[in-house]
Amino acid sequence: MSVASTASGSVRLPLFRGHGVIAVATIYAGLAVTVVLPLAAVLFQAVVADEGLSFAKIREVFSSPSIVDATVNTVVVSALAVVLAGSVGVTLAWLVARSNMPLKRVFDPLNMIPFYLSSVVGALSWQVIAAPRTGMANTWLEPLLGYAPFNIYSVWGIAFVLGLFYAPYVYLFTLGSLQSMDAALEEAARMSGASKLQTAVRVTLPLSAPAILSACILVFVTSAGIFGVPLVLGVPGRVHTLSTLIYRYIAEYPSDFAAAAILSSALFLFTVALTALQMALLRGRRFTTVTGKGYRPRTVDLGAWRWVGAGINALYLLFVIVPFLALLLVSLQDAWTGSFEWARLTLANYHQVLFVDVTAKRGLMNSLVISTVGATLAVAVSLLLALVLQRTRLPARQGIVWLSMLPVTVPGIVLGFGFLVAFVSTPLYGTLWLIMLAYIVHYLPTGLRNTESLVQAISRELDESARMSGATWWEAMTRVVVPLVAPGMVSIWLLLFVTFIREVSASMMLFTYGTETMSIALIRIMEYEPYGVSGAFGVLQTLLLLGCVALIRQLSSARQSSQAA
Amino acid sequence: MPVHVRGLAKTYGAVRAVQGVDFTVAPGTTVTLLGPSGCGKTTTLRCIAGLEVPTAGRITVGDRVVYDDAEGIFVEPERRNIGMVFQSYAIWPHMTVGGNVGFPLKISGRPKAEVEERTRAILQLVGLGDLHDRPAAALSGGQQQRVALARALVHEPQVVLFDEPLSNLDANLRERMRTELQLLQARLGFTAIFVTHDQQEALSLSDRIIVMNRGRLEQEGTPQDVFQNPATAFTARFLGYANVFAGEVADIADAGKVRIDLGDGVLLAARWRASEPARKGERGTIAFRADRVAVEPRGTVPPGDNVIAGDIEAAAFLGTFIDYTIHAGPLQIKAEGPVDKPFVRGDAVQIRISPAQCHAFRAADAA
Structure with missing residues (x-):
């Protein structure tokens, strides 16, 4: 040069x-x-x-029944997690952004906390509550019902913990979309003769739909690839997902790198496809509702229902906080007997x-x-x-x-x-x-x-x-x-x-x-x-x-x- | 120091922002690039600054080539020794006023004492002598403007670029800054290139005006010349010629005088402004200013050249004059009349425009 x-x-x-x-x-x-x-x-x-x-190995791997099970488990866990995280996230976001729910300012930052915490510790603490025989909720309810109602070591348990921990993703996306939406768009609907409910269904939700959908895909992708929670909650109950199966192929003797690679590639291609879908969704429907200006949209008066809203939000926070408190109690006992005893404090x-x-x-x-x-x-x-x-x-x-x-x-x-x-x-x-x-x-x-x-x-x-x-x-x-x-x-x-x-x-x-x-x-x-x-x-x-x-x-x-x- | 721009072109993908612009700025003078947004004026300025890499052409500052595509020369902006005042002022909020203004000296490695001394001197000159240690984030718009100006001038560049520097100021402040800028330039002798879309600003600040349109140079001349003798229908319209009508060349007199047929038998005599002579029957555009239209009660002057009968369609009192909209045959003419003899809506009037004030252009020019 x-x-x-x-x-x-x-x-x-x-x-x-x-x-x-x-x-x-x-x-x-x-x-x-x-x-x-x-x-x-x-x-x-x-x-x-x-x-x-x-391609013989690929055929062999995918005809193994344990892999079929793991694939089904992965999809079911992810779908259930999306349903839980989605409904919780959208509800809380709407309550905080658009209703006159009391204590909004307190709830808002608290709703984001699970975003920063470890879902593995979350899984560990839910064991304290809902492990099949020893969980606190089971030991309390078993005498009443005659059976232990909860089993956290299941597809449901894994999806439940994931849903709780990923609700903040949906919450964050939806909140952002609702808060940046120009209030005039909704007011125009009201002036055109739409009721509050019609406005919410015909205007507010469609405008937020790309954000909500995109967050749901993100939750699905993350849940499908997550490893820690299925390891802690799935393995004891012999519930495998693709990620724990990949780990087993490598960790168990003799390790099978080829099988792990085939499963990893499948999982990777699956998440790439979903992420591509998410990006396409965001690109195709970029409404010009986000202006960067801090609109203060008018809030909907829920009347007495606003206390129900606060109750829902408080319940979500309880589901996050109580297991941690239970874990704290367990950690302060020299042996865990299923309930807290002052004599065992240590x-x-x-x-x-x-x-x-x-x-x-x-x-x-x-x-x-x-x-x-x-x-x-x-x-x-x-x-x-x-x-x-x-x-x-x-x-x-x-x-x-x-x-x-x-x-x-x-x-x-x-x-x-x-x-x-x-x-x-x-x-x-x-x-x-x-x-x-x-x-x-x-x-x-x-x-x-x-x-x-x-x-x-x-x-x-x-x-x-x-x-x-x-x-x-x-x-x-x-x-x-x-x-x-x-x-x-x-x-x-x-x-x-x-x-x-x-x-x-x-x-x-x-x-x-x-x-x-x-x-x-x-x-x-x-x-x-x-x-x-x-x-x-x-x-x-x-x-x-x-x-x-x-x-x-x-x-x-x-x-x-x-x-x- | 003179600035020469030759054959400057800049494309962004398929968009041709600037396509073959030539001009020269004489040392110590002020030239304004004037045009609507998207006309390529800011791109041209940024090419001179070195903030954009042109696609083709040649730019020299003084006798130094700062860009030449044929020779493969591109001088980085920091090595061109050009000052620039940005539209947003671009004051660094994490520094003091002195830190902002002294930056060009500091970055070139001047001794601390000299930096301090020259910074204080230039701040004095722009009237901010006591703000040296103030955090820059706490300044008003006008003060920010002065800081930006001081920073652009402190290292004594021979050429200073201004990108819409007055557009963010309120009217009073703009007036004052305009005067101060001219005084500063007289004192420091730098060559100034302005970019603006405001014709008033361009007319009042410049020694020469360059009107740009769609990436091309439309017209160049002194403010008086450009204002009084627009060379194209675009320039006329952009400089506030309120009456621009399409028609046909009806007949051609000597010395570039033509008559344009505007339909319904309305003919207006005008000066032919295109470089090539007019041909009878070709499409043409005529333009004249609202304040050059005389409005009189119908019948006071005999019908003749450039006298058209019409009716007042709307009248708006604007303080120093009355703004009329007049319906005259196929035309809707804008006119300005004195406030002491007002007409009202529906009045029958006749209007008169001196042929010297009517400019006719070839229709292809009417952009």
């Missing part, structure tokens, strides 16, 4: 383009190794057996996980290291990519978007398996670094999308004026754009930290002796320690996550008030 400066100091175009080509090539190379390679490895493993290309379980149990201590330390370093690296990578995507005119940027967003469609267990296949014979395998890398890649879409919207909110003229003041592109970014997005980046860092602390699926595929993460340690402890000990560990993780939630809220409200000033 010719580098020539004219007498007047002009730089020829090739050099200008040259920098960009190197940057783009580096990004593509990085994404190829971290995103494409693991997924390609899974697909490759699925169709290539020892003797070459073969902190020994906390002492055990914090100071004695090697796996627990290591899990906590490992997760803190991975999450702190990983979130920092993820934020840095997201910021760099966002700046390249939003603030340069480099060629082939759309490809970067697609590749970076691809992991959003990949269930953690599949991504973890891909990393296992791709990196098992490298020195990275068996280190915290590989687990961290898998986390970063899996949540790159989250980091990038959030960072991009922060960067988009900064007017281009702000960095263009820096360029006109003599700053290079890099100087304009570091001295103008980065300082302006920094406060928002802290929130993204915390969100990723929370996500990494509770991660289960990829860790399960990649951990080795010594690199257990917090969630892995929790699952291990559940196998060999009494209930109280795993309860204590679960409570500790929940407190850590709640602390982060409080910080996130604190930061975002501080940012909003400083913007208002």
Whole structure:
């Protein structure tokens, strides 16, 4: 490439383009190794057996009855989770956004809390309530009914816990759509002679439908790929889903990588298809109701029913909070007898996980290291990519978007398996670094999308004026754009930290002796320690996550008030 | 320092935002790119700034080539030494006023003392001497404008670009800034290129005006020339010519004088403004200003050239004049009349327009 400066100091175009080509090539190379390679490895493993290309194994795998069962279970669990999360999420969102339900301001932030918590701990705590014989609800109701009514170790149990934990997704999407909807659209319906109910059914809901549907697909995809909850609640009752089956193929001796790869590919293609459907839905029906202005739509007067609304919302929160309180009680007892006894009150379980149990201590330390370093690296990578995507005119940027967003469609267990296949014979395998890398890649879409919207909110003229003041592109970014997005980046860092602390699926595929993460340690402890000990560990993780939630809220409200000033 | 733009073109995919624009800005003068939104004026300005990479053409600032597609030259914006005031002012909210204004000096590695001294001096000059340490986020619109101006001028660029700098100010403030800008330019001697869609702003600020339309240069000249002698129907309409009518060339007199047949026997004499001579029977467009139309009671002057009978259809009192809509044969003519002799709706009038005030264009020009 010719580098020539004219007498007047002009730089020829090739050099200008040259920098960009190197940057783009580096990004593509990085994404190829971290995103494409693991997924390609899974697909490759699925169709290539020892003797070459073969579909015989695929046929064999899919004719196994256990896989048919697991597929049915996966679809049923996901569908039930969507029904529960969808009805709860839409109802609560409508109550908060459009009704005069009392205590809305209190309910709104609380409704989002399950979003940040670990569903594995949720599953653990629901065991305390609804395990077949020992669950509190069963021990109370059995004398009355003559039988134990609840069995959390079932398709219903798994779907129930997932539905509770994914209701905030639907809630968030629907709330956003309802709050950004121009009130005039509904008022126009009323002025055209429609009743309140007709307005809700004919105008409000259709306008929110893309958001609700899209959230439901997201819940379906996530439920289909989820690993931790089916592992905790399904395995004891011999209820397998595709994800737990994939894990079994690898964890049980002799491991069958080919079968795991075939199932992973099937699961991956399924989630890709659904995600594509979700994107098509959002693209096809982008109504111009979202203006970014904070409309205050008029609320519907529910009369006395507003207390029913508050009751519904409180009930949802109880379903989330009560099991955790039960878990807290369990963790404070030296042995769990099915009910709380003051005589058995102890902190020994906390002492055990914090100071004695090697796996627990290591899990906590490992997760803190991975999450702190990983979130920092993820934020840095997201910021760099966002700046390249939003603030340069480099060629082939759309490809970067697609590749970076691809992991959003990949269930953690599949991504973890891909990393296992791709990196098992490298020195990275068996280190915290590989687990961290898998986390970063899996949540790159989250980091990038959030960072991009922060960067988009900064007017281009702000960095263009820096360029006109003599700053290079890099100087304009570091001295103008980065300082302006920094406060928002802290929130993204915390969100990723929370996500990494509770991660289960990829860790399960990649951990080795010594690199257990917090969630892995929790699952291990559940196998060999009494209930109280795993309860204590679960409570500790929940407190850590709640602390982060409080910080996130604190930061975002501080940012909003400083913007208002 | 002069600025030369030759054959400038910029396309975005299939959209041709600028297609072959040529102009020269003489040192120390002010040129305004005027046109409606989407005419390519801002793209042209941003190409000069280096914020857009043109598709073709050549741009020189002084004797330095900053862009040339044939030679493969593109100078990054930070190396062009051009100042720019943005439409949104683009004040960095995380810095103080001094931090904003001193940034160009700091980034070029000037010693701290010099940065401080020159920053304070330029702030004094734009009338913000006491705001040096104020956080920039706490400024009013007018103050932000001055900070943006100070920042664009502090490193003493020979060329300063202004992207609709006055459009976000209220009317009074705009008036004052306009004057101050002219005083500053006289004092510092920079070459200024403005972009605006506001004809008043263009007329009052500029030494020369360049009217742009659909990515092309429509007309270039002094404000008086462009205003009084629009070269195309587009320019006429854009500069507020309220009466623009389509017709046919009826006959051609000498020295570029024509008569345009507007239908129903209404003929208006006008000056032929197209470069090629008119042909009898071809389609043409005629334009004249509302304030050049004399409105009189019917019968006061004998019918003759450019006198048309009509009826007052609407009259609106606008303070210094009355705005009339007059129904005259096939035409609906806008006119302005004095407030002391008002007509009312339904009055029979006749209107008179001097042929020198009527501009006729080839119909293909009527964009």
